[in-house]
Amino acid sequence: xxxxxxxxxxxxxxxxxxxxxxxxxxxxxxxxxxxxxxxxxxxxxxxxxxxxxxxxxxxxxxxxxxxxxxxxxxxxxxxxxxxxxxxxxxxxxxxxxxxxxxxxxxxxxxxxxxxxxxxxxxxxxxxxxxxxxxxxxxxxxxxxxxxxxxxxxxxxxxxxxxxxxxxxxxxxxxxxxxxxxxxxxxxxxxxxxxxxxxxxxxxxxxxxxxxxxxxxxxxxxxxxxxxxxxxxxxxxxxxxxxxxxxxxxxxxxxxxxxxxxxxxxxxxxxxxxxxxxxxxxxxxxxxxxxxxxxxxxxxxxxxxxxxxxxxxxx
Numbered sequence: 001x002x003x004x005x006x007x008x009x010x011x012x013x014x015x016x017x018x019x020x021x022x023x024x025x026x027x028x029x030x031x032x033x034x035x036x037x038x039x040x041x042x043x044x045x046x047x048x049x050x051x052x053x054x055x056x057x058x059x060x061x062x063x064x065x066x067x068x069x070x071x072x073x074x075x076x077x078x079x080x081x082x083x084x085x086x087x088x089x090x091x092x093x094x095x096x097x098x099x100x101x102x103x104x105x106x107x108x109x110x111x112x113x114x115x116x117x118x119x120x121x122x123x124x125x126x127x128x129x130x131x132x133x134x135x136x137x138x139x140x141x142x143x144x145x146x147x148x149x150x151x152x153x154x155x156x157x158x159x160x161x162x163x164x165x166x167x168x169x170x171x172x173x174x175x176x177x178x179x180x181x182x183x184x185x186x187x188x189x190x191x192x193x194x195x196x197x198x199x200x201x202x203x204x205x206x207x208x209x210x211x212x213x214x215x216x217x218x219x220x221x222x223x224x225x226x227x228x229x230x231x232x233x234x235x236x237x238x239x240x241x242x243x244x245x246x247x248x249x250x251x252x253x254x255x256x257x258x259x260x261x262x263x264x265x266x267x268x269x270x271x272x273x274x275x276x277x278x279x280x281x282x283x284x285x286x287x288x289x290x291x292x293x294x295x296x297x298x299x300x301x302x303x304x305x306x307x308x309x310x311x312x313x314x
Contacts, residue, residue, distance in 0.1 A: 018232070025236035029244075036244070039205050043245030046198050047292055048252040050191035051280065055253070057183050059278055073154055075136040076165040086134045089162055093138065098153050103137040110135055133164065195295060198245070202238050202299030209237065210307045217311050227308060234304045235297060242296020246289035254279065 029036040077086055083106060090102050105113075110132040138157070140150050150168065158166035210217070220230050261277045268275040280288065 021233050022236045022239075025233050026240050029237065029240055039201065040241060040244040040248055042201055043198050043241060043292070044248030044252055046194045046201070047245060047249035047288065048256075050187055050194055051249060051253050051288060052256060053183075053187045053190065055257070055277075055279060057180070057187060060183075061180060062278065072168070073138040073140060073150075073157065074165075074167045075138060075157055075160075075163050076167070077134045077136070077162050078164045079131070079133045081134055081162050083134065085162060086136065089160065090136055093136070093157070096153075098141055098149060100139045100141045102139070105135040105137060107132050107134055195291075198292075198295045199299040199302070202241050202296055203303040205241065206234050206238055206300045206303035207307055209234065210304065210311070214311055217308070221311075231301075231304045231308060235300050238296040238300025238303075239293055240296070241300075242293040243289065245296070246292030249292065250280075250285055250288060 077089075086104070090104055093099055094102055107130045111130050114132065140153055154166050154168045157163060217230055257277055257279055264277055265275070
């Protein structure tokens with residue numbers, strides 16, 4: 001109990017020193033605005049590129065899920081199936097979790113469509129009965145990497161006793177999802193390479209800072225300063241580089257989306273769509289800044305750990 005005030009004072013002194021070092025590190029960056037701006041701008045561009053690709057792919061994925069008619073399952077019922085039985089089947093299928101909506105095409109509607117598109121309108125007048133079946137056009141819920149789910153849905157629907165044929169352009173669906181998967185993996189590869197580039201940028205910047213403050217470090221070691229004490233300001237410098245770079249990357253991304261949103265919206269209107277670009281959102285923006293801070297800390301830690309050992313007082 002007697003040591004409690006002493007422990008509180010030590011803890012208060014510890015956090016006070018961290019605050020002083022962090023502000024001093026920020027002050028050093030503020031004293032060199034040109035060098036700080038160039039370094040953080042490079043970091044921001046390296047972060048903004050994969051973020052922009054991710055936003056583009058995310059919007060394409062959302063847009064693909066709204067493409068009506070792009071992926072359809074046509075259920076051709078047996079010719080003897082009545083409208084009432086087909087309606088009951090449609091009502092049951094509408095409750096399926098992988099089905100978004102269903103279009104009901106009666107025999108008469110199918111014959112009329114065939115008459116308009118086939119060019120055999122006069123010949124169809126001589127038919128005694130309508131040979132076309134009732135067709136249920138099913139629009140599945142499209143999600144990326146879900147081609148196997150759509151294929152299973154076709155197999156499931158084809159087993160119904162009222163269904164004679166279930167048809168789907170499976171190859172088109174597989175191509176779509178494969179392209180999205182390739183794009184996802186490409187973004188991960190690019191992001192990893194650019195993250196490594198950010199580590200190199202921050203590490204090299206901290207290395208130069210260490211060399212410029214070599215005499216200060218030697219004096220600190222002579223008076224008995226620990227490596228943790230000497231390392232601390234450089235780590236905070238890397239952290240500030242990460243924070244500023246992440247904020248700049250967010251601003252660059254926001255301005256880019258702002259510039260292209262209007263023409264993309266006008267293009268969507270030409271296709272009778274109400275599509276709007278979606279940005280990162282608050283949570284993912286915080287995640288971007290957190291990743292940027294982590295890269296700053298890791299890069300500075302690697303640089304300090306490597307080069308601090310090389311500096312020893314004579």
